[in-house]
Amino acid sequence: MIRVAVDAMGADRGPEEIVAGALAAASETVEPILVGPTGLETKGLSLLEAADVVAMDEKPAEAVRSKPNSSLVVACRAVAEGKADAVVSAGNTGAMLAACLLELRRIAGVRRPAIAVTIPARRGPSVLLDSGANADARPEDLVQFAHMGAVFAEEILDVRDPKIRLLSIGEEEEKGNQLTLEAHELLQASDLNFAGNTEGRDLLAGAADVIVTDGFTGNVVLKLLEGTIKNLLEAFREEITASLRGKIGGLLIRPGARRLRERLDPDTYGGAYLLGLRGLAVIAHGNSSQRAIANAVRLAARGVEHDVVGRLAQRIDATVLASRPSTTPTPT
Amino acid sequence: MIRVAVDAMGADRGPEEIVAGALAAASETVEPILVGPTGLETKGLSLLEAADVVAMDEKPAEAVRSKPNSSLVVACRAVAEGKADAVVSAGNTGAMLAACLLELRRIAGVRRPAIAVTIPARRGPSVLLDSGANADARPEDLVQFAHMGAVFAEEILDVRDPKIRLLSIGEEEEKGNQLTLEAHELLQASDLNFAGNTEGRDLLAGAADVIVTDGFTGNVVLKLLEGTIKNLLEAFREEITASLRGKIGGLLIRPGARRLRERLDPDTYGGAYLLGLRGLAVIAHGNSSQRAIANAVRLAARGVEHDVVGRLAQRIDATVLASRPSTTPTPT
Numbered sequence: 001m002i003r004v005a006v007d008a009m010g011a012d013r014g015p016e017e018i019v020a021g022a023l024a025a026a027s028e029t030v031e032p033i034l035v036g037p038t039g040l041e042t043k044g045l046s047l048l049e050a051a052d053v054v055a056m057d058e059k060p061a062e063a064v065r066s067k068p069n070s071s072l073v074v075a076c077r078a079v080a081e082g083k084a085d086a087v088v089s090a091g092n093t094g095a096m097l098a099a100c101l102l103e104l105r106r107i108a109g110v111r112r113p114a115i116a117v118t119i120p121a122r123r124g125p126s127v128l129l130d131s132g133a134n135a136d137a138r139p140e141d142l143v144q145f146a147h148m149g150a151v152f153a154e155e156i157l158d159v160r161d162p163k164i165r166l167l168s169i170g171e172e173e174e175k176g177n178q179l180t181l182e183a184h185e186l187l188q189a190s191d192l193n194f195a196g197n198t199e200g201r202d203l204l205a206g207a208a209d210v211i212v213t214d215g216f217t218g219n220v221v222l223k224l225l226e227g228t229i230k231n232l233l234e235a236f237r238e239e240i241t242a243s244l245r246g247k248i249g250g251l252l253i254r255p256g257a258r259r260l261r262e263r264l265d266p267d268t269y270g271g272a273y274l275l276g277l278r279g280l281a282v283i284a285h286g287n288s289s290q291r292a293i294a295n296a297v298r299l300a301a302r303g304v305e306h307d308v309v310g311r312l313a314q315r316i317d318a319t320v321l322a323s324r325p326s327t328t329p330t331p332t
Numbered sequence: 333m334i335r336v337a338v339d340a341m342g343a344d345r346g347p348e349e350i351v352a353g354a355l356a357a358a359s360e361t362v363e364p365i366l367v368g369p370t371g372l373e374t375k376g377l378s379l380l381e382a383a384d385v386v387a388m389d390e391k392p393a394e395a396v397r398s399k400p401n402s403s404l405v406v407a408c409r410a411v412a413e414g415k416a417d418a419v420v421s422a423g424n425t426g427a428m429l430a431a432c433l434l435e436l437r438r439i440a441g442v443r444r445p446a447i448a449v450t451i452p453a454r455r456g457p458s459v460l461l462d463s464g465a466n467a468d469a470r471p472e473d474l475v476q477f478a479h480m481g482a483v484f485a486e487e488i489l490d491v492r493d494p495k496i497r498l499l500s501i502g503e504e505e506e507k508g509n510q511l512t513l514e515a516h517e518l519l520q521a522s523d524l525n526f527a528g529n530t531e532g533r534d535l536l537a538g539a540a541d542v543i544v545t546d547g548f549t550g551n552v553v554l555k556l557l558e559g560t561i562k563n564l565l566e567a568f569r570e571e572i573t574a575s576l577r578g579k580i581g582g583l584l585i586r587p588g589a590r591r592l593r594e595r596l597d598p599d600t601y602g603g604a605y606l607l608g609l610r611g612l613a614v615i616a617h618g619n620s621s622q623r624a625i626a627n628a629v630r631l632a633a634r635g636v637e638h639d640v641v642g643r644l645a646q647r648i649d650a651t652v653l654a655s656r657p658s659t660t661p662t663p664t
Contacts, residue, residue: 122563122567132501135501135507135508135509135510136509136510167552168548168552169464169467169547169548169551169552169555175467176467176548177467177468177546177548178467178468180548199552199555199559200551200552200553200554200555200556200557200558200559201555201556201558201559201562202559203556203559203560204559204560204563204564205559205563214509215501216500216501216508216509216512216549217548217549217552219501219532220499220500220501220531220532220549220552220553221532221552221553221556222532223501223531223532223533224532224533224535224553224556224557224560225532225556225560226532226533227531227532227533227534227535227536227537228535228536228556228557228560228561228564229560229564230533231454231536231537232536232560232561232564232592232596235454235592236568236588236589236592239585239588239589239591239592240585240588240589242588243587243588245584245587246584246585246587246588248581248584249580249581249582249583249584249585249586250581250584250585251581252577252578252580252581252584253571253572253577253578253581253582253585254581255575255577255578256568256571256572256574256575256578257568257571257572259571260567260568260571
């Protein structure tokens with residue numbers, strides 16, 4: 001049985017939505033454990049008590065320090081203490097990051113954890129990382145992200161020898177900023193299946209199995225992608241429904257449009273792994289629906305089943321990078 | 333009469349496409365001057381002779397240095413020498429940048445020129461800069477880009493007191509990487525109408541009149557936007573035409589779909605200004621159609637008519653920034 005600690009509090013739609021999602025993901029092999037205040041309606045799921053709640057607008061580091069009994073921190077601690085095998089939260093992302101660094105700690109040799117998000121590319125899903133765990137990165141960090149992404153692609157996307165690309169501003173190796181130029185050299189010297197740079201235009205087409213970038217660019221890209229998809233689908237609907245003829249056409253194309261919307265729906269994946277820690281953590285959208293939460297819990301369970309954390313630790317250990325004296329920056 | 337030097341060579345679709353586009357833009361007030369080899373079929377337009385051509389895959393700095401008689405360099409020089417009022421090229425972008433820096437030179441006080449691209453946002457066009465003139469930027473550069481964008485929005489988009497936003501990873505001022513955190517402070521202290529950060533998700537919705545970012549992020553964003561729009565429209569067509577019912581629906585929605593495609597078509601603007609120089613330069617897509625070239629020539633003429641270069645020079649001169657000792661980095 002895989003036990004997933006689910007932070008019931010702090011998300012945009014309230015605890016009922018989270019409880020319903022956790023319940024939907026409960027199965028013969030997956031046991032969601034809700035983390036929240038005494039008296040929470042758990043619909044029969046077990047409860048780990050946590051009196052406090054971290055709000056969306058609280059400053060991450062402060063909130064985590066001052067609220068050790070918040071549902072978010074208690075849920076992370078449950079993994080560290082062996083009471084759960086993985087943690088899922090749709091609460092304050094920054095606080096989740098800080099709580100994970102504090103309670104789960106980094107794998108030895110990992111300088112910075114990374115958020116790994118699945119991109120619904122046309123040729124099948126790709127993983128983009130870092131999608132925003134750290135705003136600034138060094139070239140060496142990008143190589144570690146590539147290793148993390150490779151483990152994700154192998155274990156979760158079932159890809160053998162995943163193809164890695166570096167997000168840049170031209171396919172040629174001499175194109176890029178200082179960070180990507182240096183990272184390109186390191187990636188080329190590594191034993192990874194590095195296929196060179198990729199540009200933003202090929203991201204949704206499926207440029208590679210793993211797309212590596214710094215957390216600032218990754219976060220901008222991810223939000224732009226979500227915003228553009230949403231905006232275009234809305235604009236399309238508006239244009240179509242502007243005439244009767246268009247409305248009838250709209251009814252006829254509905255099944256095709258729905259298939260497309262479903263493929264592009266972020267709820268399909270439900271959450272993103274925070275990789276590089278000694279325990280498995282999944283960060284879900286603050287605005288997650290119960291369907292998104294259920295998928296986030298399943299994603300967490302899948303990561304435990306495939307021992308993503310163990311595989312990653314082995315891999316980091318085996319790389320030359322880990323053999324260097326590890327510098328451990330303070331979490332931001 | 334506004335004279336626009338049009339580089340006839342070096343673009344993906346060959347000189348015929350460029351000549352046709354230039355011809356379409358010729359009017360009682362606009363005179364396109366083609367720049368290319370003797371014997372070029374100019375369809376009655378005047379020709380400025382240039383024996384050499386810079387190819388798409390040549391190294392920019394080398395190409396410009398070794399080919400002073402290439403159409404691209406001659407077209408830029410025509411503006412410097414007063415033979416033309418603006419220049420348009422759909423050739424090698426890096427070489428165009430290098431040629432502009434060499435022949436047109438920077439406005440006093442401008443550290444780095446920037447590429448200003450019009451984004452087809454839903455609430456009306458916005459301008460995004462830098463879209464890729466320089467891969468690395470300093471916080472002060474971003475403030476200059478904001479001033480350049482403000483002039484563009486006032487003169488070309490007809491916006492009074494344009495609203496400026498900084499592209500970052502959260503709307504809160506404490507969110508960002510080192511570059512944007514410092515730039516945020518400088519922008520807030522400036523006399524610009526600075527409205528704070530914006531995220532990628534609001535870009536196509538029309539977050540502001542001017543979106544400021546470094547050239548690496550701007551270029552990634554621009555290509556991602558283009559790629560996502562193209563990819564989605566294609567995926568939509570595929571899903572729709574997968575069934576007879578969908579095909580009939582597709583015919584009915586055609587007018588609405590066409591309006592949307594037109595609004596989002598990069599050819600509508602045709603090109604981007606390279607701002608910060610002592611002459612007006614427009615960079616067009618390598619793959620420009622004749623419609624795109626015609627619009628790029630009109631955009632160049634509009635910039636001359638509105639004296640974008642003069643307005644920008646006044647503005648840079650008036651800012652505190654220009655009063656500092658100007659450091660002039662070597663063009664990359």
